[in-house]
Amino acid sequence: MNAIANLKECVILFLCVLSFTLSSQSNVIMNGDFETGDLSGWTSMTFGSALGWNINDGTYTGTCVSNGPLATRQPISGNFDIISDQSMAGMNLVSTGFVIPDPFTSASISWDMLYDNRLSAGMPKFQDPNQEFRVVILDSSMMPIDTVWSTDPGDPDQVLSAMTVSETITDPLMGREGEMIYLLLQEDDNLGCFNVAVDNISLVFSQAAIPTLNQWGILILSLILSIIGVSSLKYTEKEVLN
The missing domain is CATH 1.20.58 (Methane Monooxygenase Hydroxylase; Chain G, domain 1)
Structure with a gap:
């Protein structure tokens, strides 16, 4: 025996x-915790009256942010996170690119976030695509491959304690080994103030x-x-x- x-x-x-x-694992997102104190490694774009994704070190007040509970808020973790802001209707985009390892066996993404969505009483708080936050994977031509996650009608108006979102994204990336791919954070606010804070973004590939x-x-x-x-x-x- x-x-x-x-x-x-x-x-x-x-x-x-x-x-x-x-087996080994590699995180392909650079500066996903924003501890550089800026948006190094990321590209930010705005449309309409959006005011962009802004670095928050605990002192950010901004415009729409200044009227809500996310003003002068301590970062989700570390010394910095990012937060979207606007003066009126608009769209905030921030993206970063990476090359898919070749080969890989699995892929997963995670991030920490909180948000404040303030609309007039009686109005639906979330609408697709008018009032929504989404995380999207884009191909090398900046065309959508997969919507990883999004807010949905019926979600809470506010999430003021950081929550962690984790998703497996192996299937939509299989067969694209060696390609340049982009991760996009998109916040649409066409109906009223909507501020989203994000930190600790990680996209991990497992490889042989x-x-x-x-x-x-x-x-x-x-x-x-x-x-x-x-x-x-x-x-x-x-x-x-x-």
């Missing part, structure tokens, strides 16, 4: 080491990795231990039969 238990442990060890050494010499050494050692376990089991079985 001890030999069987030892064999199981050796096999489990070998599989765990193999899994660890043959070629082991280093040290990792090969660990793999070989694990394999030897597994073989010793098998040999021990066979020797024990032979003694029992004799």
Whole structure:
């Protein structure tokens, strides 16, 4: 029984080491926490009376923001986050590009956010596309591949404690290895003040990795231990039969 238990442990060890050494993860979003204190790595665009995505260090007041609960708010984490603002109806866009690893096995995205959506009493708080925040993946021609996440009619008017959003985006990116892709944050405010704060944006690809010499050494050692376990089991079985 001890030999069987030892064999199981050796096999489990070998599989765990193999899994660890043959996989790696990489976050392709640069300055997703905005700790540079600016929008380095990102491109911001505005339409209408939008006032852009602004760096917040705990002192940002802005225009629409100044009339709501997100004014002079501490960043979601660290020293900085970003927040959208407007004076009247408009659209705030901010995007960043990255190259999809080749190959990759899975992809996931996450970010922290909060928001304040203020419309007149009786008006629907969210409308697609007039009053909405969405996260979109674009191809190299800036055409949409996938809407990762969006606010929807019926969502709360306010989220004042940061929430984390996580989504798996493997399927829409498969087959696009090596391509330049863009991540877009889009906030539309055609019906009234709508301020969104975002931080800690991460897009992680899991990849198969070629082991280093040290990792090969660990793999070989694990394999030897597994073989010793098998040999021990066979020797024990032979003694029992004799």
